[in-house]
Every structure is written in structure tokens, then in C-alpha cells.
Amino acid sequence: MAARRGRTQAVFYRDRRGQEPVDDFLEELLKAQPLAAAKIDDAIEEHLNGRDPRDPPPEFPATSQIAGELRELRVRFARTRYRVLYQRSRNLIVLLHIFEKNTGSVSASDRQKAEKRMADFQARMDERPRRRPRAAGRDAPPKSRDYHA
Amino acid sequence: MTSSPQSPNGRSATEAASSRAYRSETYRDARAEYERIRALREVSPIAAHLRERRFELGLTQAEVAKAAGTSHSAVSRLEKGTHIPQLPTLQRIAAVLDEELLVCFQRTVDGEVERELMAVA
Numbered sequence: 248m249a250a251r252r253g254r255t256q257a258v259f260y261r262d263r264r265g266q267e268p269v270d271d272f273l274e275e276l277l278k279a280q281p282l283a284a285a286k287i288d289d290a291i292e293e294h295l296n297g298r299d300p301r302d303p304p305p306e307f308p309a310t311s312q313i314a315g316e317l318r319e320l321r322v323r324f325a326r327t328r329y330r331v332l333y334q335r336s337r338n339l340i341v342l343l344h345i346f347e348k349n350t351g352s353v354s355a356s357d358r359q360k361a362e363k364r365m366a367d368f369q370a371r372m373d374e375r376p377r378r379r380p381r382a383a384g385r386d387a388p389p390k391s392r393d394y395h396a
Numbered sequence: 397m398t399s400s401p402q403s404p405n406g407r408s409a410t411e412a413a414s415s416r417a418y419r420s421e422t423y424r425d426a427r428a429e430y431e432r433i434r435a436l437r438e439v440s441p442i443a444a445h446l447r448e449r450r451f452e453l454g455l456t457q458a459e460v461a462k463a464a465g466t467s468h469s470a471v472s473r474l475e476k477g478t479h480i481p482q483l484p485t486l487q488r489i490a491a492v493l494d495e496e497l498l499v500c501f502q503r504t505v506d507g508e509v510e511r512e513l514m515a516v517a
Contacts, residue, residue: 292413
């Protein structure tokens with residue numbers, strides 16, 4: 248399905264080495280438990296994609312707040328519970344971290360991992376865009392001072 | 397969505413899901429089943445819940461019916477959302493699906509909604 252302009256779009260966070268941890272997790276799950284991978288993808292599609300970014304987040308129990316703008320998508324498959332930690336950045340829903348949840352609340356280490364990735368995401372998005380390399384040799388434009396020499 | 401390798405936003409979830417569907421028939425069938433369950437939820441949330449639960453536990457309608465002491469057709473009609481069985485039958489089906497059936501009574505007192513949740517038996 249093509250993304251609708253102005254609507255939310257879920258994307259995987261990519262680290263500096265090019266790894267996408269949530270997608271990597273889902274790829275591993277596809278091998279072991281394809282039905283669970285399908286359910287998680289279905290929940291992402293249903294609850295996170297194609298929404299008006301100005302709308303309030305999907306209600307509990309589909310999602311819930313973790314801390315500040317960090318939220319979790321809650322997915323139960325048979326007897327296993329999965330949590331996808333995400334945060335919205337404009338119309339992007341950045342999928343930061345995923346894990347099986349076996350305890351009552353999201354652990355501090357899981358929360359910190361997601362927060363660290365979001366901070367990295369924002370820092371890299373805020374970096375100035377790379378400039379195209381300057382033409383060299385005969386294609387190089389004349390230096391401005393040459394005009395006044 | 398396409399993004400450069402240096403970009404912190406990777407591929408879109410939709411694109412990744414399409415790729416998984418292309419590679420795995422089981423995954424593709426499961427996505428189709430979840431779509432049907434989502435549509436069923438609009439008609440009958442109970443039917444959708446039971447169908448989803450049975451699907452995830454890898455049970456057939458016939459297996460659920462046999463274990464719950466009811467007919468295959470009763471489970472089939474239940475999952476279509478056309479017929480809700482009597483509470484004892486529903487209770488046995490829930491037990492086969494490793495769940496417990498509870499009943500919720502709701503009333504409004506002075507504009508405030510009060511709910512009481514309780515076991516059937």
C-alpha cells in the first residue's frame with residue numbers, strides 16, 4: 248500500500264551501521280513464528296499507519312504511554328506478548344525497539360534503549376544536509392576573487 | 397519510502413511487510429486471516445476474538461467443537477458472527493481456548509457508569 252501524503256507512516260529506525268533493529272527482529276521472527284510476525288505487522292498497519300498526525304494516539308490497550316512522547320504498541324500472539332516502542336516525529340512513526348514482554352512493566356533498560364535510539368534519530372535528522380562535492384578541474388567555476396583581480 | 401543508507405529512517409513498515417509476504421506463504425495467509433478477523437470485529441467482537449484465539453493456538457473448528465462438547469456447525473456459526481451460543485457453551489469454548497468467560501453488568505447511576513465483572517459459574 249502506498250503511503251498517503253500527510254498521514255502517519257511507520258518506519259524502522261536505522262542505526263549508524265545501517266542496522267534496523269526492529270525489522271531485524273521481525274525477520275528472525277518470520278523464520279521461527281511467521282504467524283506472530285504477521286500479527287505484529289498487522290498491528291503496525293492497523294494502529295500506526297495512515298493516521299492523521301494531529302489525532303491523539305491510538306487508545307489503550309492497543310498502545311500506551313511509556314514516558315513523555317515514547318509509546319508502546321502492545322501485541323499479544325497466543326501466549327506471548329510483544330511490545331514495540333515507538334515515537335512520532337512529524338508524520339513518521341519511528342519504530343525504535345521490540346521485545347517479548349514477560350514482566351509487568353517495561354524495564355528501564357528497554358526504555359533507555361528506545362530513548363537513546365530516538366535521540367540519535369533526531370540528532371541525525373537535524374544534521375545539516377550533505378553538500379554535493381564541488382566540481383574540480385576544468386569543470387570548476389571560476390573563483391569569485393578572479394573577477395576582481 | 398526510500399532513504400539513503402546514512403539516513404536514520406529506514407525502510408517503511410509497509411514495504412518490509414510486503415517483502416515478508418512475498419517470501420512466506422504462511423505469513424501471507426496469516427495477514428489475510430487477520431484482515432478477515434478485523435472485518436469480523438465490526439460485526440461481532442466476540443466472534444472475532446474467538447476466531448483469532450483459535451487461529452493463534454493452531455486449533456481447527458472441529459477440534460474446538462469436540463473439546464467443548466458442541467457441534468462443528470455451532471462453532472462455525474459462532475465464528476461467522478451469526479449466532480452467539482448459550483453461556484455454558486461459550487464458557488466451555490473459552491476454556492478450550494485457555495481463557496475464562498466473564499460477564500460484565502453495567503448500570504448508570506447519576507450519570508456515572510458502574511460496571512461489575514464476574515465469573516459465569
